[in-house]
Amino acid sequence: MREEGQPAVENHDDGALRERAAHLDGQDPLAHYRDLFIGTDSDLSYLDGNSLGRPLKRSITDISTFIRDGWGGRLIRGWDEEWLELPQAIGDQLGRAVLGAAPGQTVIADSTTVVLYKLLRAALAAVTDPARTEVVLDTDNFPTDRYLVEGIAREEGLSLRWIEADPAAGVTPEQVREATGPTTAVVLLSHVAYRSGFLADLPAITEAAHRAGALMVWDLCHSAGSVELDLDGAGVDFAAGCTYKYLNGGPGSPAFAYVNSRHLASLKQPIWGWMGRKDAFEMAAGYEPAPGIRGFLSGTPAIFGMLAMQGTLDLIEEAGMAAIREKSLKLTAFAVELFEAWLEPLGVILASPGDPDRRGSHITVDHPAFRNVTAALWEQDVIPDFRAPHGIRVGLSPLSTSFAELFRGMAAVRDQLRG
Numbered sequence: 001m002r003e004e005g006q007p008a009v010e011n012h013d014d015g016a017l018r019e020r021a022a023h024l025d026g027q028d029p030l031a032h033y034r035d036l037f038i039g040t041d042s043d044l045s046y047l048d049g050n051s052l053g054r055p056l057k058r059s060i061t062d063i064s065t066f067i068r069d070g071w072g073g074r075l076i077r078g079w080d081e082e083w084l085e086l087p088q089a090i091g092d093q094l095g096r097a098v099l100g101a102a103p104g105q106t107v108i109a110d111s112t113t114v115v116l117y118k119l120l121r122a123a124l125a126a127v128t129d130p131a132r133t134e135v136v137l138d139t140d141n142f143p144t145d146r147y148l149v150e151g152i153a154r155e156e157g158l159s160l161r162w163i164e165a166d167p168a169a170g171v172t173p174e175q176v177r178e179a180t181g182p183t184t185a186v187v188l189l190s191h192v193a194y195r196s197g198f199l200a201d202l203p204a205i206t207e208a209a210h211r212a213g214a215l216m217v218w219d220l221c222h223s224a225g226s227v228e229l230d231l232d233g234a235g236v237d238f239a240a241g242c243t244y245k246y247l248n249g250g251p252g253s254p255a256f257a258y259v260n261s262r263h264l265a266s267l268k269q270p271i272w273g274w275m276g277r278k279d280a281f282e283m284a285a286g287y288e289p290a291p292g293i294r295g296f297l298s299g300t301p302a303i304f305g306m307l308a309m310q311g312t313l314d315l316i317e318e319a320g321m322a323a324i325r326e327k328s329l330k331l332t333a334f335a336v337e338l339f340e341a342w343l344e345p346l347g348v349i350l351a352s353p354g355d356p357d358r359r360g361s362h363i364t365v366d367h368p369a370f371r372n373v374t375a376a377l378w379e380q381d382v383i384p385d386f387r388a389p390h391g392i393r394v395g396l397s398p399l400s401t402s403f404a405e406l407f408r409g410m411a412a413v414r415d416q417l418r419g
């Protein structure tokens, strides 16, 4: 409880930290991008851009222009003129701007869950050695990833080898080396852990999987648009990710799939639909996959869902992922600084890596009261998210989050916790 006479928000170190936030915003070369997003001129503190990114102002025009001129004006002609190619065109832009992927290996399609299913089945179909009957995964991966692998294991008669991941950190190359061997078919891991924000060593883990003779599937939901990636350079086999988190595609915007070109010629994905068929509009008998990454498609792509993400990809290409990562590191460092000043003394625990190089773009802090605290914060327009059993996840979206916004949000967490 607050002592009589104690100010509601300000205390002795608030002034200095507030000034630091202002200084960090003043020095931030990406600060001007924040103005391009809807709602950033209010006092609302949005600390959940890693679950659902804010919309860009230009999306209002882009989407209404599409309705009027594209859908309304071109009608069915739009498919031939532009839309059929969009999944690959945006996929290539994403590959170039974000993934470190040469053209022809990335496509926008389905949801992350469905894309991961298709990739896992494609990876398993590419394994020729009958002794390789195990899928390696970790206990702290996002639920959809765990459930999918459990379902596929049942379908295909495979066994699972679980890596016990530290929920405040993540999977290490050492653990992958220990868990893999001559019976491993496929390894599936998240690059940035959804709970702790731990950034896995993607090149070293991919190499460990390959040394064991296994294929590597990466879930990039929390890394696409927040950390630098070089999928081609690391020799990653398959990857999937969301576009509604750091790529601001909007609720339910379709996912992306990356298939390394060395697997494309023999790609066998399990959902045979007309859109992934060779010469789709011939409507011929029997399924024959379209060549290249197009063969990964199944049904009609969600064009509406692809409009908003293009705006973010343009910004990322302009700003560059290196500058975005640099800002993300400063944001998470400031979040940790505020945690140490305000929350640690109240018994809150940092459930994220202390080493900045091992952090993605969010931190998680734990306290038994956080379920109720989060509900009260949402009422006050302070929006982090709650992760059971008792974590508040502070998500920092480098193009739209300001240091002042982070300062306000963390001060509100402290005030709410003090009651």
Ligand SMILES: *Cc1c(COP(=O)(O)O)cnc(C)c1O
Residues within 6 Å of the ligand: 111, 112, 113, 114, 142, 144, 145, 190, 194, 219, 221, 222, 242, 255
């Ligand atoms: C957000 C997220 C998903 C979401 O999958 P959807 O099919 O888009 O609902 C999957 N995996 C991870 C690691 C995520 O963070």
